[in-house]
Amino acid sequence: DRATKPGGSVEKHxxxxVGCEALISRLRRCQTVVKxxxxxxxxxxxxxxxxxxxxGPLGTGKTTAAKRIGQIFYEMGFLATPEVMDRSATHLIGEYVGHTGPKTTKLxxxxxxxxxxxxxSYKLDEGSYTREAVVEMINLLGSERYRKKLVVILAGYQKDIHQLMATNPGFTSRLPEVINFDPLTPGQCAxxxxxxxxxxxIETEELEQSTPLVSFLEAYFGKISQLPFWGNGRDVGTLASSI
Incomplete structure (x- = not known):
């Protein structure tokens, strides 16, 4: 019964x-509190x-982590479904004056x-219509109709998120849980x-025990991670699929 059980192990999810220790620790504490x-x-x-x-930057697992949160919160009995609605900030922004508020509410x-x-989320800091979306979001997050009735996750590069918070102080109280997704180290990439x-x-047990191979991979990832547009886990996944 989801209403009485905290759900499966966070670590299992x-x-x-690789990484995400801060989020895993936070979700583990949530499960303990629920239990x-x-x-x-x-x-x-x-x-x-x-x-x-x-x-965090591209490819550090933000979207996938959101899906795991959906499953965990569903198992804890807080959500009707583990479904994640993946949207861009542009889905909140209207096309004319007075359109943004209703569009945000509908979402x-x-x-x-x-x-x-x-x-x-950096697109929420790009003009009058976006400011209208921000004000509407802040109001909705504090209203009884939506508060604790859905999980809301804003994602973006750290610099952009900080700028958004600085220009819209109301966000700080509405979204106090900040999770940093750091770029993967060469060792984490391996x-x-x-x-x-x-x-x-693909069988990897012998490969993982090969110190020369692991050292080679770490050196390789150390070099390519310096390239422009390096996609972290996304590019690692592409490499795995090509093997």
Whole structure:
């Protein structure tokens, strides 16, 4: 029964990830709170964050992590479905004066009981219509109709997120949970490559035990990660698929 059980292991949900320790730790604490609070017959909803800021470059797992949050919050009984609505900030912005507010509200309505993942959040800082979307979001996140009724995640590069927060102080109180997704280190890239290969039914046990090969891969990833437009985990996955 999802209403009485905290769900499966957080680590199990993230076993194919490399990194994300801060998020895993935060979600593990959430599960503990849910378990302890429900055992006393109380509603843990007020003790659990339903809004997050995901800060990090391309390919660091932000979208996939949002999907895992959807599954975990569904298992904890907070969401009607594990579905994640993956949207860009442009989906909030209207085409004429007075259009943005209703458009933002309509999106929130459709996301009730789900995860609303808003990528490219820097676009919320690009003009009068976007400012209207920000004001509407801040109001909706604080209203009883939406508060704790859906999970909202804003994602983008760290610099852009910080700028958005600086120009819109109301966001700070509405989205206090900041999760940083750091660029993968060469060693993490090698680990992720092996995980992706295993997912493709490629045997890696002997390869992982080969110190020269691991050293070569770390040196290789150390070089290519310096290239412009390096996609972190996304490019590692592409490499695994090409093997």
């Amino acid at each position: 993230f076993e194919d990830f 302890n609070t429900k055992s006393r017959g109380k509603d843990p909803r007020e003790l659990i964050p339903f809004t997050f800021l995901f800060c 929130f309505d459709s996301a009730l009981g789900r995860v609303l993942f808003i990528d490219e 680990q992720l490559l092996f995980k992706r290969m295993v997912a493709l039914d």
